[in-house]
Amino acid sequence: MFARLFKPKTTVRAHCDLPCGVYDPAQARIEAESVKAICEKYQQNEDPVFRTRALIIKEERANLVKHHLWVLWTDYFKAPHFEKYPQLHQLFNEATKLAGVAGAKGSVDPAVAEELLAKIDEIAKIFWETKQAA
Numbered sequence: 001m002f003a004r005l006f007k008p009k010t011t012v013r014a015h016c017d018l019p020c021g022v023y024d025p026a027q028a029r030i031e032a033e034s035v036k037a038i039c040e041k042y043q044q045n046e047d048p049v050f051r052t053r054a055l056i057i058k059e060e061r062a063n064l065v066k067h068h069l070w071v072l073w074t075d076y077f078k079a080p081h082f083e084k085y086p087q088l089h090q091l092f093n094e095a096t097k098l099a100g101v102a103g104a105k106g107s108v109d110p111a112v113a114e115e116l117l118a119k120i121d122e123i124a125k126i127f128w129e130t131k132q133a134a
Contacts, residue, residue, distance in 0.1 A: 028068035031061045031064040063099075072123065085126050
């Protein structure tokens with residue numbers, strides 16, 4: 001009976017349990033670097049077991065890239081940022097797609113991962129400009 005009384009009626013998700021305010025595009029970049037390195041190693045190795053493991057890990061890392069980008073996009077950047085940097089929504093859209101199935105998650109081409117890294121760098125440049133302005 002008590003369990004039903006105190007059971008949450010709504011489930012919410014957050015970056016962390018507290019509004020910590022710690023944001024950094026480096027988290028997405030580190031995971032994207034891992035995706036690129038895995039693509040390179042995949043290209044150099046013919047062992048099917050290794051390749052299978054590489055694909056699984058690459059997809060996990062690509063999902064983490066998307067997660068970290070989404071946290072920045074939805075939690076860190078606010079309306080004034082999007083007004084000052086009107087290209088920001090497009091950058092995030094392109095970056096998350098490059099991390100997804102249509103990009104690095106669905107490819108083993110290191111060049112695709114390099115494109116993803118370039119988009120993250122563009123986002124990071126804007127991020128650090130906003131941090132200096134604060």
